[in-house]
Amino acid sequence: MTSELVLQLLLTVAAALVGVGLYGALSQQSIVMVMMGLELVLGGVLLAGGAAWFFLAPELPDAQMLVVVALVVMAVEMAMGFAVTIAIYRARQVDMVDMATDLSG
Amino acid sequence: MLSDLSGWAIAAVTVLGVLSVASGIAVFVVDSMARATFALLGSFLAVAGVLLALDLVYLAVVTALMMTIEMAIMVVFMLMFMMNPAGLMPMTMVHNARGSAVLGAGAFVVLVLGIWLIDWPTRDVSRPPDSTRQLGEAIMGSHMLVMLLIGIALFATILAGTVLATARGRYDRFGSGLDAQQPADPVPGGLPR
Known part of the structure; x- marks a missing residue:
């Protein structure tokens, strides 16, 4: 197999993760399940970053830094998501996104 | 150019x-x-395995450890x-499933078109002997600004998460003007301002 083909296959897997995660983030009603969809999207970014480093520019650390940033975004999203979930549930027992439409125009 | 991955590595990655x-x-x-949470954990462990096959040992281990702990918290x-944590009765909690599926599939198709139509560069690249060392030197050298910003963002997350998750803040104890003489604690004896 040529390295270009392997790269394309890996990026296709990453695109599938992004697509599935996008579906989940848009369709789920539970706040925690929405967060799981976003995590899947970020998992796709991790995979694409790793593949880009290995096949395109392993002599540079930039793609590795991108993976590190994606990992940090995951951690921040998770921490803030749980904090918001607790806050809104404590305030008015809301655990679904459909019940928290205060900011909808 | 033939792939630098061995046949076994390509099979594992696939x-x-x-x-x-x-x-x-x-x-x-x-x-x-x-089960959904553990399925997500399985997905992330598979991604970590791919990173491992791609010679990114440190990032693979960080991903696996972080996601295992994160999913353990998420189960809680x-x-x-x-409302249905054990899945004892079948239920779906979705809204606008068709539109979401179209958008998800559309994003996938656009990305795949780009991936397979782009003429990717093929060149002889020099691999670093140790990818972890390369990352560490970048963090402590040329890419230090990224790490500084990450540190600030994580610290802000700690503060914001604590503030959001706190049940009773100072306004609950001392009123909206913070002018109460005695804090309104459920059990008296709390610290004054």
Whole structure:
């Protein structure tokens, strides 16, 4: 197999993760399940970053830094998501996104 | 140019890639929320396995450790906030499923078109002997600004998460003007301002 083909296959897997995660983030009603969809999207970014480093520019650390940033975004999203979930549930027992439409125009 | 990956590595990457997507789909298919969480963990562990095959040892280990702990915490939140954590009765909690599926599939198709139509560069690249050392030197050298910003962002997250998750703040104890003489604590004896 040529390295270009392997790269394309890996990026296709990453695109599938992004697509599935996008579906989940848009369709789920539970706040925690929405967060799981976003995590899947970020998992796709991790995979694409790793593949880009290995096949395109392993002599540079930039793609590795991108993976590190994606990992940090995951951690921040998770921490803030749980904090918001607790806050809104404590305030008015809301655990679904459909019940928290205060900011909808 | 032939791939630098060995035949075994390519086979492993293929299996793990399929596994990660299958687990990702299972997250939104299974009834039980606990099962959905562990399906997500399976997806991330497969991604970590691919990173391992790509010689990114440190990032693979960080991903696996971080996601294992994160999903363990997430199971607790699932049990706290979901109305059907064990999946004892089939239920779906979705809105606008068709539109979401179209958007998800559309994003996938656009990305795949780009991936397979682009003429990717093929060149002889020099691999670093140790990818972890390369990352470490970048963090402590040329890419230090990224790490500084990450540090600030994580610290802000700690503060914001604590503030949001606190049940009773100073306004609950001393009123909206912070002018109460005695704090309104459920059990007296709390610290004054």
